[in-house]
Amino acid sequence: MYRLCGLIYFGKFHFTCRVVSRSGEVWFHDGMTTGNKLTFEGNLVNISDVLCKAGRRKLSVVVYVKM
Numbered sequence: 001m002y003r004l005c006g007l008i009y010f011g012k013f014h015f016t017c018r019v020v021s022r023s024g025e026v027w028f029h030d031g032m033t034t035g036n037k038l039t040f041e042g043n044l045v046n047i048s049d050v051l052c053k054a055g056r057r058k059l060s061v062v063v064y065v066k067m
Helices: 044-050
Strands: 002-011 014-020 025-029 039-043 057-066
Touching: 014 057, 025 044, 039 044
Parallel strands: none
Antiparallel strands: 002 014, 002 057, 014 025, 025 039
16 A cells, blocks of 8 residues: 655756645745745645645645555
């Protein structure tokens, strides 16, 4: 069994990401705007319909971890 743990986005020569915790919390990171902090976005169940894009950046890599 696998669990979603991260999403990486690319656009305009810049990467951003979302990290998904074990409890389903989704956190956004963009080093240029958030520095070394993550921004809480909500629970995976409630925001799963917006995960395909991060602003103008498109989803490039989906990371799963084996449980």
